[in-house]
Amino acid sequence: MEQIFISEGFERGRVIAEHKELYIVRTEIGEIEAEVTGNMRFTAQGREDFPAVGDWVALKIYSNSFGIIHKIFPRSSCIKRESTGKQSDVQIIGANIDYALLVQAVDRDFNLNRLERYLIICNESKVSPIIVMTKTDTISDISVEEIRQRICDRITGVPVVFISNETRKGYPELLTLIKEGKTYCLLGSSGVGKSTLINNLTGRELMKTGEIGSQTNKGRHTTTHRELFFLENGAVLIDNPGMREVGIANSSAGMETTFDTIYHLARGCRYTDCTHTNESGCKVLNALSKGDLNVELYNNYMKMEKERSFFELSELEKRKRDRSFGMMLKNYKKEHRKK
Numbered sequence: 187m188e189q190i191f192i193s194e195g196f197e198r199g200r201v202i203a204e205h206k207e208l209y210i211v212r213t214e215i216g217e218i219e220a221e222v223t224g225n226m227r228f229t230a231q232g233r234e235d236f237p238a239v240g241d242w243v244a245l246k247i248y249s250n251s252f253g254i255i256h257k258i259f260p261r262s263s264c265i266k267r268e269s270t271g272k273q274s275d276v277q278i279i280g281a282n283i284d285y286a287l288l289v290q291a292v293d294r295d296f297n298l299n300r301l302e303r304y305l306i307i308c309n310e311s312k313v314s315p316i317i318v319m320t321k322t323d324t325i326s327d328i329s330v331e332e333i334r335q336r337i338c339d340r341i342t343g344v345p346v347v348f349i350s351n352e353t354r355k356g357y358p359e360l361l362t363l364i365k366e367g368k369t370y371c372l373l374g375s376s377g378v379g380k381s382t383l384i385n386n387l388t389g390r391e392l393m394k395t396g397e398i399g400s401q402t403n404k405g406r407h408t409t410t411h412r413e414l415f416f417l418e419n420g421a422v423l424i425d426n427p428g429m430r431e432v433g434i435a436n437s438s439a440g441m442e443t444t445f446d447t448i449y450h451l452a453r454g455c456r457y458t459d460c461t462h463t464n465e466s467g468c469k470v471l472n473a474l475s476k477g478d479l480n481v482e483l484y485n486n487y488m489k490m491e492k493e494r495s496f497f498e499l500s501e502l503e504k505r506k507r508d509r510s511f512g513m514m515l516k517n518y519k520k521e522h523r524k525k
């Protein structure tokens with residue numbers, strides 16, 4: 187980052203929070219409220235052209251308290267989320283992230299399919315995943331081990347840490363994974379303890395966290411916007427609002443890394459376009475029948491693959507529509523000129 191040339195009159199800063207079109211940027215002279223230039227707003231083609239939490243930006247500061255952002259430095263990584271519902275904007279979960287802490291609670295929140303979904307997104311965005319299981323104080327040690335085993339049966343090559351934000355059990359192990367100068371973002375459903383973890387690690391009551399009411403199990407202080415926090419060792423944590431649905435969009439590369447065992451097997455299938463559903467000579471089905479492949483992993487792969495190709499198709503359709511609309515416009519203009 188340091189090598190990036192900053193021309194005279196500009197400060198370098200990192201976006202630590204975003205409120206509609208107002209950004210809080212941390213600079214050498216303190217935290218500054220900033221907006222983007224009119225030009226940036228006009229030329230932006232989509233969400234990605236606007237600053238996001240975690241971005242490094244060049245800004246001009248006026249009267250030590252207000253700034254104008256002129257440039258976003260190239261992102262080393264960018265976690266995006268496409269809503270699985272109706273067509274909607276991409277959301278940027280964080281920029282320049284090194285690691286994602288995939289946070290799940292060991293209660294009914296625990297869900298391997300959802301973990302894999304997050305893994306696809308991490309692998310697609312080239313962000314290293316770390317699985318953090320919270321609320322171990324609410325179940326027995328035996329149940330913790332059962333969950334650990336179930337995760338290991340499905341997911342390999344990803345660190346898994348079990349913690350309790352109540353007793354702080356597991357914190358030392360987690361802290362060995364939080365490295366100086368690296369940026370971590372916390373992802374997971376609402377109420378799993380992301381903000382509580384950040385509060386405990388920063389040693390301050392920074393983020394309001396949900397308190398379990400006597401009647402309901404719903405947190406009252408759920409996080410409503412992304413925000414970036416600094417640990418003493420210089421590591422950076424980004425808190426996120428809990429996510430209800432996480433679309434994987436067209437994450438082919440992310441799928442391939444996440445389901446590498448299946449992709450590896452598939453290379454041996456008799457037909458190159460094998461769907462691994464009923465073909466003869468299918469290495470995937472073969473491994474399934476021999477018990478060499480986890481059946482739940484296979485089921486989730488099929489589900490995710492369907493979602494991915496559906497997304498790909500609808501994107502293709504959209505582009506086709508845009509193209510034919512463009513042609514129509516061109517013809518119209520041509521006709522017009524003739525007259």
Ligand SMILES: Nc1nc2c(ncn2[C@@H]2O[C@H](COP(=O)(O)OP(=O)(O)OP(=O)(O)O)[C@@H](O)[C@H]2O)c(=O)[nH]1
Pocket residue numbers: 320321322323324349350351352374375376377378379380381382383394395396397398405407408409410426427428429
């Ligand atoms: N027993 C127990 N409770 C926890 C633990 N971690 C968090 N909680 C409680 O769970 C509730 C929700 O915690 P939060 O930290 O607000 O959860 P969050 O993930 O930030 O939720 P959102 O901001 O809505 O995404 C709070 O009442 C916490 O006190 C834990 O390890 N054990």
Ligand SMILES: [Mg+2]
Pocket residue numbers: 380381382393394395407408409425426427428
């Ligand atoms: Mg929170």
Ligand SMILES: [Zn+2]
Pocket residue numbers: 452455456460461462463465467468469470471
């Ligand atoms: Zn096959």
